[in-house]
Amino acid sequence: MVDTKYGQRKVTNITLADASDGIDLQAWGSPVKEQLQEENCYRITDLIVKVYDDKKYLNTTSNSRVTAIPDMPDIVNKTVETRETFKNMTVTSIQITSKRSCSVCSKAIETEPNENLITIRCLSCNFKQKIQDLPVKVQATIYLNSEEGVQKKIQANNHVLTNFLKTNDKLHLIRNTDAFEDFIIGQSVFDLLLDSGNLISIEPVIRMSSV
Numbered sequence: 062m063v064d065t066k067y068g069q070r071k072v073t074n075i076t077l078a079d080a081s082d083g084i085d086l087q088a089w090g091s092p093v094k095e096q097l098q099e100e101n102c103y104r105i106t107d108l109i110v111k112v113y114d115d116k117k118y119l120n121t122t123s124n125s126r127v128t129a130i131p132d133m134p135d136i137v138n139k140t141v142e143t144r145e146t147f148k149n150m151t152v153t154s155i156q157i158t159s160k161r162s163c164s165v166c167s168k169a170i171e172t173e174p175n176e177n178l179i180t181i182r183c184l185s186c187n188f189k190q191k192i193q194d195l196p197v198k199v200q201a202t203i204y205l206n207s208e209e210g211v212q213k214k215i216q217a218n219n220h221v222l223t224n225f226l227k228t229n230d231k232l233h234l235i236r237n238t239d240a241f242e243d244f245i246i247g248q249s250v251f252d253l254l255l256d257s258g259n260l261i262s263i264e265p266v267i268r269m270s271s272v
């Protein structure tokens with residue numbers, strides 16, 4: 062259940078795919094969810110696209126209607142066909158940038174660091190809020206080398222970096238990009254999982270000491 066301005070609504074996450082790609086659908090309290098069965102094909106009307114953490118989601122609206130259609134050929138099996146793994150990659154250089162965003166409308170807030178400033182007004186939605194409470198979004202550009210000397214440049218979005226910090230119990234580094242960069246360079250060796258060229262996860266390689 063999720064609290065919305067219309068009260069508590071139930072949301073269900075469903076993954077959809079067509080011949081070119083896959084996308085997650087958030088079905089809001091509507092009968093849409095009950096009409097969908099895995100592996101079947103449907104036409105769904107009046108969906109809207111929303112973006113959270115740099116990822117696109119389809120959302121149902123109160124006008125969304127579901128019609129079953131005959132099976133389509135060539136449905137993308139996203140998790141199987143487009144994922145690539147790069148093992149034992151060494152980080153050679155990294156740059157992490159962070160942006161504060163509005164806690165009301167999620168638009169980026171450009172604030173110059175100023176110790177006297179405690180609150181700020183969002184120029185998009187006009188709500189005033191405490192600077193220290195603003196959500197922070199980070200992005201990284203990372204250069205890595207494979208053991209064979211092949212260089213790879215990757216972009217890591219907020220979602221991937223936040224998951225990385227959570228699994229390594231270092232979430233506090235999200236507000237200290239300098240220490241975050243040092244932490245990644247200090248880990249040195251990583252396994253990368255990419256989907257259609259986009260970074261899905263970055264895992265430090267634990268070197269087992271030989272006995």
Ligand SMILES: [Zn+2]
Binds near residue numbers: 166184
């Ligand atoms: Zn705002």
